[in-house]
Amino acid sequence: MLDIRGLRSGYRNYEVLQDIDLTVAEGExxxxxxxxxxxxxxxxxxxxxxxxxxxxxxNVAGRDMTHARAxxxxxxxxRFVPQEGNVFPNLPVEDNLRLGAVKGAGGPAAVARNIxxxxxxxxxxxxxxxxxxxxxxxGERQMLAVSIALMTEPKVLLLDEPSAGLAPIIVAQLFxxxxxxxxxxxxxxxxxxxxxxxxxxxxxxxxxxEEGRVVYTGPSTEKDAIVRKLWRLD
Amino acid sequence: MIQTLIIGLGLAGYYALVAVGFALIFATLxxxxxxxxxxxxxxxxxxxxxxxIHGISLAISATAAIAAAAALGLAIDRFLYLPIMRRGGGMxxxxxxxxxxxxxxxxxxxxxxxxxxxxARTTSMELWTVGGAAIRKFDLGIMGLVALTYFLLxxxxxxxxxxxxxxxxxxNEQLAAAVGMNVDQTRNAIFLVASAMAGLAGxxxxxxxxxxxxxxxxxxxxxxxxxxxxxxxxxxLGSITGSLALGIITAYAGFFYPEWVTFCIFAIMIILxxxxxxxxxx
Numbered sequence: 022m023l024d025i026r027g028l029r030s031g032y033r034n035y036e037v038l039q040d041i042d043l044t045v046a047e048g049e050x051x052x053x054x055x056x057x058x059x060x061x062x063x064x065x066x067x068x069x070x071x072x073x074x075x076x077x078x079x080n081v082a083g084r085d086m087t088h089a090r091a092x093x094x095x096x097x098x099x100r101f102v103p104q105e106g107n108v109f110p111n112l113p114v115e116d117n118l119r120l121g122a123v124k125g126a127g128g129p130a131a132v133a134r135n136i137x138x139x140x141x142x143x144x145x146x147x148x149x150x151x152x153x154x155x156x157x158x159x160g161e162r163q164m165l166a167v168s169i170a171l172m173t174e175p176k177v178l179l180l181d182e183p184s185a186g187l188a189p190i191i192v193a194q195l196f197x198x199x200x201x202x203x204x205x206x207x208x209x210x211x212x213x214x215x216x217x218x219x220x221x222x223x224x225x226x227x228x229x230x231e232e233g234r235v236v237y238t239g240p241s242t243e244k245d246a247i248v249r250k251l252w253r254l255d
Numbered sequence: 256m257i258q259t260l261i262i263g264l265g266l267a268g269y270y271a272l273v274a275v276g277f278a279l280i281f282a283t284l285x286x287x288x289x290x291x292x293x294x295x296x297x298x299x300x301x302x303x304x305x306x307x308i309h310g311i312s313l314a315i316s317a318t319a320a321i322a323a324a325a326a327l328g329l330a331i332d333r334f335l336y337l338p339i340m341r342r343g344g345g346m347x348x349x350x351x352x353x354x355x356x357x358x359x360x361x362x363x364x365x366x367x368x369x370x371x372x373x374x375a376r377t378t379s380m381e382l383w384t385v386g387g388a389a390i391r392k393f394d395l396g397i398m399g400l401v402a403l404t405y406f407l408l409x410x411x412x413x414x415x416x417x418x419x420x421x422x423x424x425x426x427n428e429q430l431a432a433a434v435g436m437n438v439d440q441t442r443n444a445i446f447l448v449a450s451a452m453a454g455l456a457g458x459x460x461x462x463x464x465x466x467x468x469x470x471x472x473x474x475x476x477x478x479x480x481x482x483x484x485x486x487x488x489x490x491x492l493g494s495i496t497g498s499l500a501l502g503i504i505t506a507y508a509g510f511f512y513p514e515w516v517t518f519c520i521f522a523i524m525i526i527l528x529x530x531x532x533x534x535x536x537x
Contacts, residue, residue, distance in 0.1 A: 071432065095435025103433060109426040120423040123416065124435030169434060 022047040022209040023068070023099075023177050027077035030067035031233075036075065037063045039233045043211075045177070050203050050210040052224035052241060054217060054251055060233040061213040062104065065179045068211075069101040070094055081177060096125035098176035104185055104213075107166035110155035114146055117154050117165055121172030132172070139168040142198065160191035167198070177209045178202070184216045192216060196223050221247065258388040259510045260503065265394035265463075267495075267502025268401040272456035274478035274485075274494035275408065276449030282487040283424045283445055286349055290331050290356040292475025294450045298324035298457030299466040300364060303375040306462075316375075321454035328450025329443060331356060337439075357472060364468035374465030375458075397459055404452060409491060417444050425490070473517075477501055480524040483531070 023045040031037035037060045045051045053061050066072045068079050070091045078087045081099050089097070109117050118139060122132045140147035143164045149157060154165055163183050170178055180199070184192040200223040202208040214220035221227065221241045229237040229250055237250045248254075273295055280288045302320035305311040335356065336349050344352075381392045412418040420441045424431045432438055460466055460474070478494075481501050485493030501520060508519045 069433070091432050092435040092437050100435075101433050103430065106427055106429055107433075109423050109430060111426050112422060116419060116422070119419055120431075120436070121434050123420055123423075124437070173435070 022049075022082055023211060024080040024083075025068065025077070026080075028064070028067060028074065028079065029076035030072050030074045031063065032072070037233045038067060040077065041230075041233075041235055043228055043235060043238075045209055045211050047176075047209055048203055048207045049226065050199070050212055050224040051226045051228055052220040053211060053213045053228050053230060054215075054220065054247070055230035056251075059230040061230055062181050063233075064230065065101060065181050065211065065213055069099065069179055071101070092124045095173060095175075098125075098173075099179070100170035100173065100175040100177070101179040102166050102170050102181060102183065104181040104183075108154040108157070108162055108169065111153050113151050114154055114157070114165060115150040117169055118146075118172055121169035125173045135172050135174065139171055142171075142201075143168060159187050160195060163187065163195055164198070167195075167202075171202075175208070177211070180210060180212045182213050182215060184214060184219065192219055196220075199223060217248070217251065256388075257385075258390060259506050261388075261390050261394050262509075263503035263506030264499070265391070265397045265502070266505050267499045268394075268397040269456045269460055269474065270477050270481050270502055271401055271495050271498035272404065272452045272459075273474055274481040274498050275405070275490060276452045277475070277478050278482045278485075278487050278490045278494045279421070279445055279449045281482065282490055283421055283428075284442060285346055285428075286332075286336060286353070287346065288331075288353055289350070289472075289475060290353045290360075291328070291449070291453055291478070292471035292473075293357050293360040294324045294328045294331070294471075295453040295457040295460075295474055296364065296466055296468070296471030297327050297360065298454035299375070299461035299470070300368075300373065302458045303373040303461045303466070307373070307375045307377060317455075317458045320458050321451050324454025324457060325447045325451040328446045328453070332442060332446045337442075361468050361472070368468060370468065372465040372467050373461060375461040376463070376465075393463060397463075400455070400459070404455065405491060405495065408448070408452075411448065412491075417441065421445060476524075477505070477520055480520055480527070483524065483527050 025041055025043040028041040029036060029038055041064060053064065055061050063072065067074055070089060074087055078085055080086065081097050084097065086094055086097060109120060115136065118136050119132065122135065145161055146165060146168060149161070154162065157165060167183065183195055187195065196219050199210060199212070203210060212220060212224060221244055224241040227239060227241045227247050228235055229247065237247065239246060273291065277288060277291045280286055280291070298320040301323045302316050305316035305319060306313060335352050339348050339352055382389045383392055412422060420436050421444070423436065424438065424441055460470065481497030482494055484500055485497030487493055504519060505516055508516045
């Protein structure tokens with residue numbers, strides 16, 4: 022579903038990612054681990070088109086989307102949920118959801134149906150529909166951020182550390198939702214995480230980045246090998 | 256006194272039309288668009304040229320002038336601001352470019368008009384006498400027009416998809432791109448709407464008291480003070496309250512101490528910035 026080959030990208034005058042190869046199959050959660058500065062968030066941004074790609078390619082559902090602009094990628098079924106600033110703080114929850122549907126969501130009927138579906142999944146958002154997003158708790162805000170992305174019924178979700186700053190119980194609930202997105206709705210997820218334990222529980226495969234390169238790829242059940250690699254114990 | 260108040264409210268109307276567009280552009284795109292005054296005055300001159308010089312009807316001249324303002328505003332963004340930003344230019348570079356536009360157009364208009372005031376009106380103003388006070392019907396008309404424009408702007412921002420996108424862009428620019436918004440299209444809409452409103456103000460000003468080549472800057476800076484005064488958190492409410500305050504101050508100062516009007520406005524601006532340095536940005 023998501024096929025990345027030889028991807029090179031980074032910031033002005035500084036190439037962070039070097040020849041990244043990564044594949045995420047349809048209906049699979051792949052978790053991307055690595056220390057701070059390893060290039061995890063950079064990779065998500067480069068895939069989504071928020072950073073210039075200097076080499077390699079990004080294919081979504083068999084189509085070359087390497088240099089497509091972000092709104093074309095959204096229309097193709099790819100969505101990115103940033104780690105920070107992932108809601109519109111001063112707009113009501115429902116306007117946040119509507120903004121999630123500005124591109125590629127179909128007509129007003131489809132938007133209304135998707136809002137209902139999101140409310141079904143996260144009833145708390147319905148309770149708070151008229152409140153500005155800034156008053157939501159950390160967990161609610163992450164739920165809203167993911168919901169904004171769900172408004173266009175995407176095929177592939179790029180989630181950047183959804184658990185950052187959340188209490189453990191909230192993390193477990195949020196990850197349970199992410200698991201349901203795959204199991205019940207067939208979504209494909211590329212998940213950047215620091216919370217290794219929870220991420221390994223729900224993901225099919227794990228990929229470790231180090232200094233902008235992929236240094237390990239394997240099933241998430243190989244917990245020992247992953248932890249050893251991550252902490253450079255080998 | 257009531258007479259002066261009505262004149263003040265009429266003035267507030269011009270300021271509000273210019274201020275709200277300036278605030279809209281600043282809040283959404285972080286562009287300090289001083290050339291908004293050039294857009295305003297261009298509409299005034301187009302209107303004056305068509306209506307006064309060539310005797311073309313009021314409605315056609317006004318519509319053409321507003322369209323010209325919208326087109327000019329859009330062109331400034333598309334052919335100047337956007338290319339500068341694409342090449343990595345920051346807020347300051349864009350501001351300097353905007354200032355350049357102001358000076359270039361000022362010079363052109365000064366040459367073309369030889370510095371003579373351009374009054375587009377061909378008839379005298381009708382007055383109403385209410386309890387001893389003579390009120391110009393025109394001032395009441397402006398107030399009605401501004402109220403209608405603000406109402407339409409409110410509907411646009413809160414009831415249309417483009418309006419929703421504009422509010423999203425104001426609130427979180429990065430996420431606006433990430434949700435798949437075509438930010439360039441939204442930008443075009445913002446410049447068109449803001450410039451058309453400045454155009455309407457330009458037409459009204461040219462019709463009323465007339466314009467000279469520096470009227471654009473003067474009006475723009477008053478609008479900027481209004482925006483600083485009202486803030487950009489709530490674009491509509493902020494620009495209208497700021498404009499009302501300045502309109503009334505200008506009218507009363509103009510009545511009692513006409514030579515001190517400019518002093519009053521800009522002294523207020525300096526004091527405001529001194530005490531609320533984050534005024535515009537906060």
